[in-house]
Amino acid sequence: MSDLANIKARYLGKKSVLVEQYARMKDITPQDKPAFGNSLNQSKTALEQLFSDKETELKHKSWSQNKDAVSDLTLPGVIPAQGSLHPLTIVLREIEDVFMSMGFEVAEGFDIEDEYHNFDALNTPSDHPSRNLADTFYLKDGNLLRTQTSTVQVRVMENYPPPIKIISPGRCYRNDKADASHSPVFHQVEALVVDEEISLGDLKDTLQIFAERMFGSKVKTRIRPHFFPFTEPSAEMDMSCVMCGGSGCKVCKQSGWLELGGAGMVDPNVFDMLKIDSEKYSGFAFGLGIDRIAMMKFDIPDLRILFENDLRFLKQFR
Numbered sequence: 001m002s003d004l005a006n007i008k009a010r011y012l013g014k015k016s017v018l019v020e021q022y023a024r025m026k027d028i029t030p031q032d033k034p035a036f037g038n039s040l041n042q043s044k045t046a047l048e049q050l051f052s053d054k055e056t057e058l059k060h061k062s063w064s065q066n067k068d069a070v071s072d073l074t075l076p077g078v079i080p081a082q083g084s085l086h087p088l089t090i091v092l093r094e095i096e097d098v099f100m101s102m103g104f105e106v107a108e109g110f111d112i113e114d115e116y117h118n119f120d121a122l123n124t125p126s127d128h129p130s131r132n133l134a135d136t137f138y139l140k141d142g143n144l145l146r147t148q149t150s151t152v153q154v155r156v157m158e159n160y161p162p163p164i165k166i167i168s169p170g171r172c173y174r175n176d177k178a179d180a181s182h183s184p185v186f187h188q189v190e191a192l193v194v195d196e197e198i199s200l201g202d203l204k205d206t207l208q209i210f211a212e213r214m215f216g217s218k219v220k221t222r223i224r225p226h227f228f229p230f231t232e233p234s235a236e237m238d239m240s241c242v243m244c245g246g247s248g249c250k251v252c253k254q255s256g257w258l259e260l261g262g263a264g265m266v267d268p269n270v271f272d273m274l275k276i277d278s279e280k281y282s283g284f285a286f287g288l289g290i291d292r293i294a295m296m297k298f299d300i301p302d303l304r305i306l307f308e309n310d311l312r313f314l315k316q317f318r
């Protein structure tokens with residue numbers, strides 16, 4: 001350390017080359033003065049930086065080589081690399097908070113399922129195209145990777161009597177080629193409410209409150225007729241475009257609306273299969289894409305970015 005102090009004195013001290021050069025200022029012609037002064041100042045700053053870096057380095061070195069010594073508490077600390085939450089985790093927690101605020105409980109199940117819980121119990125005919133090898137990943141033992149989290153809701157209905165009010169978030173799998181809006185692995189949250197006198201109005205209210213708490217009080221929602229084997233009637237759910245507020249823009253392809261997912265009233269055949277009295281009980285269900293919601297919330301242009309774990313992307317979400 002004293003060696004370093006001596007060297008520093010030679011370059012930056014009272015009798016240093018640098019001070020000598022500063023003394024020459026008075027002999028420099030007025031037009032050369034600014035350039036000369038600037039280059040001296042730059043040299044001085046650079047030298048000071050070099051010495052201060054070296055001082056820090058040597059202090060750290062002497063401390064780490066001498067573990068018994070009391071650490072120098074005046075040293076600048078080493079800042080540890082900080083982790084961050086994945087945007088899907090952030091959005092999922094928000095979704096769970098919104099549904100819990102409406103009295104829903106969160107139910108989880110298995111990624112590997114059987115055909116009964118993924119298709120049969122959901123009134124999906126044995127020749128339905130979604131059962132095809134081209135659409136669903138089957139394992140050698142005949143099980144499959146769930147294509148939707150309805151499987152969890154089927155298991156809840158098997159094991160608990162109504163009233164039921166749950167959401168089931170989780171990973172789903174479909175044999176799709178990855179592109180900007182498709183991925184063989186994706187995330188879904190389904191909602192299920194079963195009780196006496198549950199109506200389509202309850203579905204619409206739940207959808208509207210969810211959208212408002214998630215995207216702000218100005219958002220509008222609507223449902224359009226559709227078809228699913230497990231709901232009757234079935235619908236697709238839209239919300240007014242978060243970018244333009246409904247007036248039409250590139251994001252909503254001038255329509256003013258963005259698709260949120262599918263929904264409907266639980267088909268009585270599903271209740272019958274699960275031994276729930278379909279005369280006494282009714283229910284609604286819907287499914288939302290978590291990845292799509294994250295893309296809308298964080299303005300992410302390509303779904304694949306969510307699965308690549310590129311730190312340059314993940315670091316943004318502090």
Ligand code: 2NL
Pocket residue numbers: 150153154188190192228230231261262263264265266267270285286287288289
């Ligand atoms: C979509 C469509 C949907 C359901 C999921 C459901 C679950 C049970 C019974 C009846 Cl146990 N229905 N879930 C209903 C309609 C649509 O998801 O587009 N998801 C992203």
